[in-house]
Amino acid sequence: MKLKGLFSTAIAITTGLIVLVGYFVILPPLLDLRIAILNWFIILAAVALFVGLFNLLSVHANKLRNKEKGGIYSLILILSLLVTLILGLWLGPDQPVMASIFNAVQLPAEASLMALLAVTLTYACIRLLRPAQYAGLRSRTNLISAIFLVTALLILLGTAPLPFVGYVPILSDLIRPFIAQVLAAAGARGILIGVALGSLTTGLRILFGADRPYGSDPSRGGK
DSSP: OHHHHHHHHHHHHHHHHHHHHHHHSOOHHHHHHHHHHHHHHHHHHHHHHHHHHHHHHHHHHHHHHTTOTTHHHHHHHHHHHHHHHHHHHHHOTTSHHHHHHIIIIIHHHHHHHHHHHHHHHHHHHHHHTSOHHHHTSOOOOOHHHHHHHHHHHHHHHHHSOBTTTBSOHHIIIIIHHHIIIIIHHHHHHHHHHHHHHHHHHHHHHHHTTSOOOSSOOGGGTTO
16 A cells, blocks of 8 residues: 555656647657646546436436335436437537527526625624524624625626616716725635635645655544
């Protein structure tokens, strides 16, 4: 097991260094090797996706076979998945039929979920501001909760037209764009930079052999 772990570590470090150096050093053999490794990764990721797809089908097929509660939803999911998969393989992803399926099913479902998420977050923030004796919990009212609630209300009021009023001029033209395009965009970029730095740190630790999330002894915490 120790030899297997060292072999896996050596392969992972060598592969990572080849791909990393291939981005900075322009050498035809190294470039071809880096492209080949990335193509292998794409193929393996696609195979992993199909494995997860078949696992999803098996789980919901077992629910139908055992007549568990909510089996009708499993049946709808299996039929939708198979029909979409067959049409996608037969017609191709760029056909008008596939675009119609996406625009008629996927897009409205995602829009509904986003709208439900906005309302749910606003309601949850209102509950946070309730006094402890009414909420049944200890008081969690603070400045962050108040700022979040005010921001959510400003975004909702500035996005959707109000009955008999329409769009509020200053709220829709100045405040909402400033919150969405300046404050929210800055926060999103900060989160993405943090994710990038975290991924970079994790990758460097794997390249240096400090972390070994493969072929290691679980009792030693992956070391």
